[in-house]
Amino acid sequence: MYERTPEQNLHYFARMDKVIETEVTIKDVCSDCNNGELSKLDKYFCNLFDLHIKNYVRKDETVNFQYDFDKLARWLLKVSYNSARSSKTNYEFLSRFTDYILRDVNRPDSLALFVQLIIPYKMPKRLLETFPRANELKNGEVFPDHTHAGEFEIHKEIYRFRPGRIVMVNSYSFYILIRPDDISERLWDKFIRRVPYLIPSAAQLHRMKHKVRIKASTIDTLQATKDFTKQNKAAYQEWKLSKQK
Numbered sequence: 001m002y003e004r005t006p007e008q009n010l011h012y013f014a015r016m017d018k019v020i021e022t023e024v025t026i027k028d029v030c031s032d033c034n035n036g037e038l039s040k041l042d043k044y045f046c047n048l049f050d051l052h053i054k055n056y057v058r059k060d061e062t063v064n065f066q067y068d069f070d071k072l073a074r075w076l077l078k079v080s081y082n083s084a085r086s087s088k089t090n091y092e093f094l095s096r097f098t099d100y101i102l103r104d105v106n107r108p109d110s111l112a113l114f115v116q117l118i119i120p121y122k123m124p125k126r127l128l129e130t131f132p133r134a135n136e137l138k139n140g141e142v143f144p145d146h147t148h149a150g151e152f153e154i155h156k157e158i159y160r161f162r163p164g165r166i167v168m169v170n171s172y173s174f175y176i177l178i179r180p181d182d183i184s185e186r187l188w189d190k191f192i193r194r195v196p197y198l199i200p201s202a203a204q205l206h207r208m209k210h211k212v213r214i215k216a217s218t219i220d221t222l223q224a225t226k227d228f229t230k231q232n233k234a235a236y237q238e239w240k241l242s243k244q245k
Contacts, residue, residue, distance in 0.1 A: 037102050041075040044068065049169070056143050057117045057171040057216045065115065065203075066211045073113055073205075074101050076174050080165040083149035093178075094165075107207075110179035112192050114202040117214055118144045118171045121221040144171050144221040171216075173224065175199060 052065060077094065078101050084091035099106045120141035128140050148168040152175070165176040177195070179188045196202050201217035 037104075038078060041071060041078060041101075044071045045075045048072070053170050053172050055171075056145075057119060059119045059216060061117075061119075061216045063117060063214045063216075064211060065214050067205060068210065069113070069205060069207045070104060070107065072174075073111060073176075074104065076113070076165075076167050076176055077101050079149050079167050080176055084151075084165070108178070110188070112177040112179075112195075113205040114175040114177070114195055114199060115205060115212075115214060116173040116175070116199055116202040116219065117216045118168075118173055118224045119216050119218070119220050120144065121223075142221045144168075144224060146170070146225060148225075168224070175202065 048067065052063065057063060077097050081091060081094045081097070081101065084094050097108060097111075100108060120143045123137065123140045123142060125140070128137075146168060147170075148166070150166060152164055152166045164178065167174045167176070175195075177192070179185075183191075192204070195204070200219055201215055203212050203214045205212060
């Protein structure tokens with residue numbers, strides 16, 4: 001993935017609250033796992049990137065998204081688990097999926113996947129005139145050229161709702177939702193049916209299907225990234241000042 005997105009060379013390391021110019025890695029993964037099943041999952045997602053994700057989605061566009069549920073789910077959980085471990089957030093719960101990630105066994109019934117398509121942010125002319133990097137924009141648009149993995153919550157829908165995980169790569173925001181142990185299947189199914197209204201234009205990825213037609217959401221780059229951009233703003237400013245010395 002890093003070879004496919006060399007322009008995305010800055011990484012926010014939440015546990016240290018720092019922006020760094022290096023790939024964040026998990027060092028205690030065995031070489032057989034890295035070179036075996038995990039490598040196969042990385043290869044799958046790279047192929048998916050080349051087929052779909054490298055192409056930014058525009059307003060009113062529709063994408064016929066082809067996928068393998070288990071391979072995609074395992075890769076997203078792998079990224080989520082590693083992200084959670086590096087930031088020390090909820091990784092104990094995600095550890096229950098390691099057999100599924102590594103060996104494609106014990107597929108969790110409580111797992112639901114959704115994908116939302118993010119569109120470019122059209123910068124207003126008044127801002128464009130003073131924007132220092134305006135010459136880098138195409139038609140005044142800010143594309144979602146970012147990769148992000150972390151937690152997200154849908155508030156007030158289910159009491160004690162366990163945080164879900166989100167993996168964002170370019171226009172594609174993947175949501176991983178896991179049923180809390182104390183929530184019934186009936187209540188969970190009711191909640192899952194409401195997700196496309198809570199996450200605008202999100203499409204569910206089903207286990208027994210291999211493609212889905214997804215319409216671009218109305219969420220743009222600015223809206224999609226404002227929370228974590230605000231979170232790491234101070235760390236980015238600190239990094240920027242260090243580069244000026």
